[in-house]
Amino acid sequence: MWQKIEAAPADSILGLTDAFRNDPNPQKVNLGVGVYKDEKGTTPILECVKAAEKILLSEEVTKSYLPISGDPLYGREVQKLLFGADSEVIKTGRAVTAHAPGGTGALRVGGELLKKFKPTAKVWISNPTWANHKGIFTTAGFELATYDYYNPTTKSVDFEALIASLETVPSGDIVLLHACCHNPSGVDLNCEQWKIVAALGKEKGWIAFLDFAYQGFGDGVNEDRCAVEEFAATGVDFFVASSFSKNFGLYNERCGALTVVSPSAKEAVVAMSHLKATIRVIYSNPPAHGGLVVALILSDEELHKQWLAELTTMRERIKAMREALVAGLVKRGVKEDFSYITSQRGMFSFSGLSDSIVKWLRDNKAIYVVGGGRINLAGLTSSNIDYVCDAIAEVLNA
Ligand code: LMR
Secondary structure, eight states: OOTTOOOOOOOTTHHHHHHHHHOOOTTOEEOSSOOOOOTTSOOOOOHHHHHHHHHHHHHOOOOOOOOTTOOHHHHHHHHHHHHOTTOHHHHHTOEEEEEESHHHHHHHHHHHHHHHHOTTOEEEEEESOOHHHHHHHHHTTOEEEEEEOEETTTTEEOHHHHHHHHHTOOTTOEEEEESSSOTTTOOOOOHHHHHHHHHHHHHHTOEEEEEESOTTSSSOTTGGGHHHHHHHHHTSOEEEEEEOTTTSOOGGGOOEEEEEEOSSHHHHHHHHHHHHHHHHTTTSSOOSHHHHHHHHHHHSHHHHHHHHHHHHHHHHHHHHHHHHHHHHHHHTTOOSOOGGGGGOOSSEEEOOOOHHHHHHHHHHHOEEOBTTTEEEGGGOOTTTHHHHHHHHHHHHHO
16 A cells, blocks of 8 residues: 555654654754753653642542543633633633643644634634644645744744734634744734734634643743733634643643633533534544643642642743853854844744754754754753753854
């Protein structure tokens, strides 16, 4: 069957991790995939997760199926995290949430659901965007279009161009937005700008789909909610894909959620019925473990507090690495101004390193960076920062 079929290309992010694993160079550094590393260079299991797992292990009585949309407590807790416990959306019951296998699973389920009811819509993605967005929505059957987002000269959001693009989106099309910590650029809209974008979405009648994979990695769990809050305030339909891979460190548990917000509770019931029908024919119902862990942590006062503290530690370590990288390059006499890296948010920086430099770093120094120059700052530690700064300075000062 495969004799005449060409091999598929390796994934631009996860394929890099495979190459990194196989690299025998002891000094190798992985700045590719968006996975948090602590100061020791390991991806830890959070203490609050370990504590929750202990409780779950002792109390667990069955491995029977979860409901199609997952554990109901999980859905309720995810909504509180998204909208705030006292939000109008929760009080009026106009949002429904299903546990999905990771942020990717949530986006794909949302894509399948939208395709059923908006078969001729286009999905608009930011320029640039996370590489997998394209695959997820084209595989769900959508044609893609791009809206302007990042200005490589100013290293910031080109808000005028963004608005000009979004003005042209026809009613009924879908606009995929990064709710915070834009991947790959690390530059975000502020709350005022989100208000303008949300109002525009309502006026034009396009449907926002917020990819919210990094809640808590910008300024904090509550502070990072602006996009969701502004769309909620408009009262129109929108979708949110959450991921708990990063903020709970639950990467391999595939724990995410799709939340569909409607104008009324009555419509939300209809949305949930179709959400369940969509999930049933893909993976039937979700894996339990990650969702039970998240639900327990969020619903328990002590564990919740502990989680917020651990999340703060992760966020602050990444910020410290941003400062260290910029200072390290200045110290080595690099003439390019990299100071913008310190104001970018989340795990990533669009470093401005060209593809030929990215290749040089990999071939000569075993430093792995995603094509296009996206660096995962969380892969830097005090043990490898000098090595990385030396390598970048060597190539840029040459
Ligand atoms: C990333 O962008 O590196 C992460 O979201 C991991 C992934 O699945 O690509």
